Amino acid sequence: MGGSNSREEIGPLSNPMFFSPQELKDLECAFELGAIEEINSLIQEKVNNLKSTELHIAVTGEAGVGKSTFINAFRGLRSSDEGAAKSGNTERTMKPTQYKHPNFDEVSFWDLPGIGTTKIPFEQYFSKMKFELYNFFIIISSGRFTKNDASIAQNIKSLRKNFYFVRSKIDNDLRAHQLSHAQANNDAELTKIRDYCTDGLRKAGISEPKVFLISSFQVNDFDFPELKETLANNLDDIRKDIFLRTLPSTTSKFVEQKRDQLKNRTWILAAHAVSLGAVPIPGMDIVCDLGMLVTAIEEFREFFGLDDASLQRLANVTGKPVEVLKSEVKTSLAGEINKDLVKSMLLRSRYVDTADNMPFLKKIPIIGPRYQLGKSQKITENLLNDILSEFAKNAQRVVDTAFDTD
Incomplete structure (x- = not known):
């Protein structure tokens, strides 16, 4: 269901993401009536869904194929970092092992034991692994995919869940190729x-396999960026939101994806902030819960990887001094974000003086709750969008410096 592209509208149709058609209809009616309590209830339910939804990603493959290194790369960690998956050439995993994202507990990677080992017989594997618990699966190989890999895929397919074939250690293959060929191609x-x-997967019974060639040490090369984009695009709105949140900002495209995804949230956040427990802002004819905005802005900063912990992990992985990366974050929102700072930003907002002239507000026949709610929502949403753009520009500078791109 599409919405209007005009930013002059105030109402649910300016942001259809995350809402079903019926929810949009209910919200539109509530806004038309100025029914603040009903708006609160509808938006609070959606916010709760955003906060409570979890994403569980299963990673499987035989011993030594690079499962642990892959899990660490996806989370922006080195093997020596706290919370990193332990890597090695032997099968360490005898049961599903959970690795949560360092910043976002709602996202977990699960390292599954390899199928067909003496520890877990083939006939017991699928029941012991409880495949129904995971949202999607990554099947990794560092050589030819086997019949065991195909058996996993067929079992996942029967559950109507997505799976992706990943061929790891491509950097090692190319290095060996270059050493053994005078004119390597x-x-x-x-x-x-x-x-x-x-070809191996087709012979094992997978009709149209797609294989992603990656190196977990070169996350911007080969098919790694395409893999991340494919995974995100095959998730529903809410899970796509939390998945993108976990991806380190390593390319311009991922920065843009994060910005676009967060834009889908600004209407919800603004409407929530101006309708639930909101109080008048001195010097302005709007109401707003400043505490909610503080939390939202802090989450935006973390989403883009501009918080201190994320910048340190990026510095660790790229070998760039963390102070060099921090120097690229040129925004007043790099330090402490509090209610006074957000209030001053609202007071300075370029939308304050023009809000009364918006077409939507002209249609309101009386000055009252509907007027104040609409005006407050619009100003707050526009401020959040401006902050979003500012964070995206800063994240792009950090990416350019971290990976020597321009």
Whole structure:
């Protein structure tokens, strides 16, 4: 269901993401009537869903294929960092092992034992792994995909869940190819590896396999960016939101994706802040819960990886001094964010003087709750969108510096 592109509207249709058609209709009616309590209830339910939804990603494959390194790369960690998955060439995992994202507890990667080991017989594997608990699966190999890998995929398919084939350690393959060939052709070698993997999967019973070639040490190269984008695009709105939150900002495209995804949230956040427990802002004809805005802005900053912990992890992975990365964060919102700061931003907002001239407000026949609610929501939403753009620009500078791109 599409919404209007005009930013002159105030109402649910300016942000259809996260809401069903019936929820949008209910919200629109509530806004038309100025029914603040009903708006509160509808939006609070959606906010609770955003906060309570979890994402569980299962990673499986035989011993030594790079499952742990892959899990760490996805979370922006080195193997020596606190909370990192332990890596090695032997099968360490005898039961599903959970690794939560360092910033976002609602997202977990699960390292599953390899199928067909003597510890877990094939006939017991699927019941012991409880595949129904996971949202989607990553099946990793560092060589040819086997019949066991195909059996996992077929079992997942029967559950109507998504799975993705990942061929790891591509950097090692290309390095070996270059050492053994005087005139190495990397593109031809990558095609050969991809064909080798897809052919093996077809022979094992997977009709149209797609294989992502990656190196967990070169997260911006080969198919790693495409894999991340594919995973995100195959999730529903809420899970896509929390998945993108966990991805380190490593490319311009991911920064843009994060910005666009967060724009889907600003209407909800603004409406929530001006309708639930809101109080008048001195010097302005609007109401707003400043505490909610403080929390929202802090979450935005963390979403883009501009908080101290995220910048330190990025510095660890890229080898760039953390102070160099921090120097690229040129915003007043880099330090403490409190109610006084947010209030001053609202008072300075370029939308304050023009809010009364908006077409929507002209249609309101009386000055009252509907007027104040609409005006407050619009000013707050526009401020959040401005902050979002500011964070995105800063994140882009950090990415350019961290990965020497321009």
